[in-house]
Amino acid sequence: MTGLSHEGGDPDITKAVILIGGPQKGTRFRPLSLDVPKPLFPVAGIPLIQHLIESCVQVPSVKEILILGYFSSDEITPFIGEIRPLYPQVRIRYLQEYTRLDTAGGIYHFRDQIKAGNPSSFIIINGDVGGDFPLQEMLAFHSNLKTSGKTPLLTILATEATRQQSVNYGCIVENKETHSVTHYVEKPETFVSATINCGVYVCSLDIFPIISKIYATRQQLFYDGKIEENGETWESIALERDIIMPLTADGNLYVYHSNRMWSQVKTAGSAIYANRQYLAMYKRRQPERLAGYNTGKGEGSPRILGDVYIHPSAQVHPSCLIGPNVSIGKNVTIGPGVRIRESIILGDTVIQDHTLIRYTIVGWNSYIGKWTRVEGTPCDPNPNKPFAKMENVPLFHEDGKLNPSITILGCHVRVPSEVVVLNSIVLPYKELSRSFSNEIIL
Ligand SMILES: Nc1nc2c(ncn2[C@@H]2O[C@H](COP(=O)(O)OP(=O)(O)O[C@H]3O[C@H](CO)[C@@H](O)[C@H](O)[C@@H]3O)[C@@H](O)[C@H]2O)c(=O)[nH]1
Structure with a gap:
């Protein structure tokens, strides 16, 4: 025909x-x-x-x-x-x-x-x-x-x-x-x-x-x-x-x-959720895209939990624990002992030793110091409600406070060692000097 x-x-x-x-x-x-x-x-x-x-x-x-x-x-x-x-x-x-x-x-x-x-x-x-x-x-x-x-x-x-x-x-x-x-x-x-x-x-x-x-x-x-x-x-x-x-x-x-x-x-929060869903789809249809598929659990590879994507050019120290539901972009460097889950780390970012990252998107070319903790709050669909979708929660609560959400670091952000960044949104090119929680850092 x-x-x-x-x-x-x-x-x-x-x-x-x-x-x-x-x-x-x-x-x-x-x-x-x-x-x-x-x-x-x-x-x-x-x-x-x-x-x-x-x-x-x-x-x-x-x-x-x-x-x-x-x-x-x-x-x-x-x-x-x-x-x-x-x-x-x-x-x-x-x-x-x-x-x-x-x-x-x-x-x-x-x-x-x-x-x-x-x-x-x-x-x-x-x-x-x-x-x-x-x-x-x-x-x-x-x-x-x-x-x-x-x-x-x-x-x-x-x-x-x-x-x-x-x-x-x-x-x-x-x-x-x-x-x-x-x-x-x-x-x-x-x-x-x-x-x-x-x-x-x-x-x-x-x-x-x-x-x-x-x-x-x-x-x-x-x-x-x-x-x-x-x-x-x-x-x-x-x-x-x-x-x-x-x-x-x-x-x-x-x-x-x-x-x-x-x-x-x-919303950025829904990108974390979509990231998880697409990684799960890779597992069913294109497992070769997932970390650990070709290399197995060989020496030199980090420990992987669940579904993880790591760009071939990224350097992740073997002592790291990554996953579940993490994507790591081009030329990212991750030091020893780092723990990352439910997050997207965009290209050319450096994460120093023993830092923990959870429910966060780290923008391109960012830098996070040692022993730091960067965490957000998941805004996933309620698992107890059948057919629930992502809540597209507004940025601010009625009382003017930031609604808890994932943490987002814009591109070229620098987070020092030994601080905690919780439920915050950091605009590009910011250099933080202390801990923050529930703030937009302009
Ligand atoms: N090319 C082009 N695309 C547009 C334009 N305006 C919106 N879009 C794209 O069209 C899509 C729909 O956008 P919205 O008009 O913002 O609608 P919505 O709030 O997302 O709702 C639509 O999608 C829902 C499902 O996600 C539907 O449930 C709903 O009925 C509606 O179709 C988005 O991908 C948006 O980028 C335009 O002028 N030009």
């Missing part, structure tokens, strides 16, 4: 679109997003967006991945140049929006690139989620609907959340027999449904005429002076608000359920 084109597009060609937004949106990720755009933040040793690329690459029909965002091209294209040789079977491109066009506006703007090659459908993935997405199964589900005479516009990947947490997501009510969406509310004020939108979709090309109509109406309103541009352009069109919500009545939106790993990665 390859190369054959027909009315419904070529079923052997799928495109994938990854929506990565732009610079202003990563504020909950500070101070780390000051150094790299959030999608390039390393989780389990590779940038978050590379995990999403890898999930697309596993689908044989995906021939092209288009990354859409309003980050400047200089911030994203060097990364694409670096990873392109790793995935020669797909074309990967960054398409920069000239302004924030929102989740459907960008897709519409670049419609010719998406439609080129006549794919039968395309995948959309929000760039700030992580997980084990059943893309192949979703594509089969979407295409089976077509063969059975239906006209599916969008298949939405859904998972379950707790009642309280569901309101932070797009909430879906479905017809249990047909799996069509009967009601959808984006981040409702009160409980609607515990079935939530994961931000992963299979979409038919029929979406373009629909967006085109919305675009034309908006354009008319704008030129009639009926739309004020309050920092948002009239061309910004949201998939959830402008398309999914109004179109539920048509019966062409469908739900595909998954209970596999899925999580939003909006």
Whole structure:
């Protein structure tokens, strides 16, 4: 069938679109997003967006991945140049929006690139989620609907959340027999449904005429002076608000359920959680990426507990105890007797002897002295609540105090020997001279 084109597009060609937004949106990720755009933040040793690329690459029909965002091209294209040789079977491109066009506006703007090659459908993935997405199964589900005479516009990947947490997501009510969406509310004020939108979709090309109509109406309103541009352009069109919500009545939106790993990665705390989840996925699918896989427990290797990623260029003293759920980046040097768990240590950092690090992200090029303790508080999903997701706790409590969270050291931070840093956020280039707890160090 390859190369054959027909009315419904070529079923052997799928495109994938990854929506990565732009610079202003990563504020909950500070101070780390000051150094790299959030999608390039390393989780389990590779940038978050590379995990999403890898999930697309596993689908044989995906021939092209288009990354859409309003980050400047200089911030994203060097990364694409670096990873392109790793995935020669797909074309990967960054398409920069000239302004924030929102989740459907960008897709519409670049419609010719998406439609080129006549794919039968395309995948959309929000760039700030992580997980084990059943893309192949979703594509089969979407295409089976077509063969059975239906006209599916969008298949939405859904998972379950707790009642309280569901309101932070797009909430879906479905017809249990047909799996069509009967009601959808984006981040409702009160409980609607515990079935939530994961931000992963299979979409038919029929979406373009629909967006085109919305675009034309908006354009008319704008030129009639009926739309004020309050920092948002009239061309910004949201998939959830402008398309999914109004179109539920048509019966062409469908739900595909998954209970596999899925999580939003909006905050630095959630990066620690996603790091753990991706390391666990390596264990199942690519154990060669985990520390100790090739070297075993041989002399010269540190003691490893659970799932750990160590970049081959990192120097970790054999007397260290690392893990579980730790990722150590490029050219990191770790001295004797260091203990690290549930943390991400970014490239070119030095950690001196007998220091302890727990629930912390240490930024690039940082330095931590000897016998120091750097610790944060986990903000993991409540293990006693089925379907609980990460709590995206605000930085500050109502009384103005910092909410306990993981500790984050920005890049080029220096922490002296023999101090304790607890639940704190340290901005880049700070040189600490004493212990801190529950503080933002500006
Ligand atoms: N290219 C591009 N991407 C954008 C833009 N605006 C947002 N994005 C990207 O689109 C994704 C969705 O972002 P938000 O609009 O902030 O929505 P949300 O609060 O994350 O909620 C969405 O995702 C949830 C799952 O994580 C869903 O539950 C919810 O229904 C909704 O789809 C993010 O990856 C963000 O970077 C834009 O103008 N252009």
